[in-house]
Amino acid sequence: MLLASVNHSLIGRVLEQDLYTDAGVLLLTKTTVLTENHIRMLRMQHIRNVYVSDHGWSEGDGEVISSQLLEMEIDHESVSSYLEAMEDTRRLFEAVQLDNMPKLEAFTEAFQKVAACTEKRMSLFRSLYVLEGADSYTYRHSINVGILSALIARLLKWDEEMVQVMGAAGFLHDIGKMKISKEILLKPDQLTKQEFEEMKKHTIYGYELINGMEGKCETLALCALLHHERLDGSGYPEGRTREEIPIACQVLAVADIFDAICSDRVYKTRTSPFEAAQQLWKLACDGLINIEIVQVFVHYIAQLYVGSRARLSDGDDVEIILIHQDEPMRPLVRRREEFIDLRYHRQLLIEKLIV
Ligand SMILES: [Fe+2]
Incomplete structure (x- = not known):
């Protein structure tokens, strides 16, 4: 247990004491997991410090x-x-x-x-x-x-x-x-x-x-x-x-x-979602999971990352520009001024998304 000042870093921490207003009204009980609203309320009540668990609620x-x-x-x-x-x-x-x-x-x-x-x-x-x-x-x-x-x-x-x-x-x-x-x-x-x-x-x-x-x-x-x-x-x-x-x-x-x-x-x-999508696709092609489900899902997931930055397997950072219907996990990307269609550069993989 530690005494901490009331700020947003306490979101997700477990309260280790009951808290009351000056008038004696119970505000929050011990074991409450603090949220943004709690922090705001405590500030409004001019409560500056509270006892919280040493760790977040899940180690x-x-x-x-x-x-x-x-x-x-x-x-x-x-x-x-x-x-x-x-x-x-x-x-x-x-x-x-x-x-x-x-x-x-x-x-x-x-x-x-x-x-x-x-x-x-x-x-x-x-x-x-x-x-x-x-x-x-x-x-x-x-x-x-x-x-x-x-x-x-x-x-x-x-x-x-x-x-x-x-x-x-x-x-x-x-x-x-x-x-x-x-x-x-x-x-x-x-x-x-x-x-x-x-x-x-x-x-x-x-x-x-x-x-x-x-x-x-x-x-x-x-x-x-x-x-x-x-x-x-x-x-x-x-x-x-x-x-x-x-x-x-x-x-x-x-x-x-x-x-x-x-x-x-x-x-x-x-593993990046793109690589996960590739693995899902392979499992579907091998007949382990339903290919119609995988196709719809993978295309949707890939679309979410248009505009995101990603790191390629050769170490270069790129921007994801366009997701193809046929191979959603091999999009068109931009590296500085150059556009690369990953469908035609099979040696390159998207390794990691940079958010
Ligand atoms: Fe399971």
Whole structure:
């Protein structure tokens, strides 16, 4: 616990004391995660210093992410919403770990908060993939896969009810991991065969957990069970093939793989969304994931980066100018005065986005 002055650097920190006005009215309770609005209110009340936790709410990730988002000139309100959603997610997931099962509604509410915020602000959505900090990986992965699954459903022109279901399905797809031991979940090295067999069970645990929730939904439970199935039968837990995998689960698989490739993992470094798109494309061509879903999604993601700066595999910085329909992951780029069509320079790759 430390005494800190009230300013924006406290966004995402956990309050370690109850706070009252001069008149004795309770303003905020201990364990509140501070947001932009809280900071404003405390200033209005002329409260200059407060006791907060030494670390951000997730071993420092909240603070790290908050400062990165602010540096990217994402507005304070969006940063607060995102951090609050992560905090809600952490709380809900930890409740599952302690066998204190929240209602399904609590998950959908928490997810909708962040979905609303990212849908309005694409700049925040884009920034999800340049954030550092791995401690909160499971929570961030859940939020991101929820956002991506809902987005894909929308791109496929599914009705609004199904879009919402897909958001919740993405948010909850890995909930079964809360039943896997931390030693396996966070192991920095490759898992042994036995550990991997245990890890695979998160699909079955997830299915059971969702079916045990008040307000359960069959699509959500199936997405948790089948998001690691692959069209060629090489997935798990059942080794189902194309026709046996519901389309909702195929959408979720695409969102899950994309986020896993892009995000920091304990065992690998980050990959740019363009490279992730290339990997998705390859998996689709190899017949593992649905190519129609991948095509629509990859084109959309690539479009978001028009105007962004990127680093090529030869070390040069370029600006992304135009996304091609046929090969969205090999755009037209500009290096100083020169235009380069990456479709015709196959040796060059976009390695990293510079935001
Ligand atoms: Fe999973």
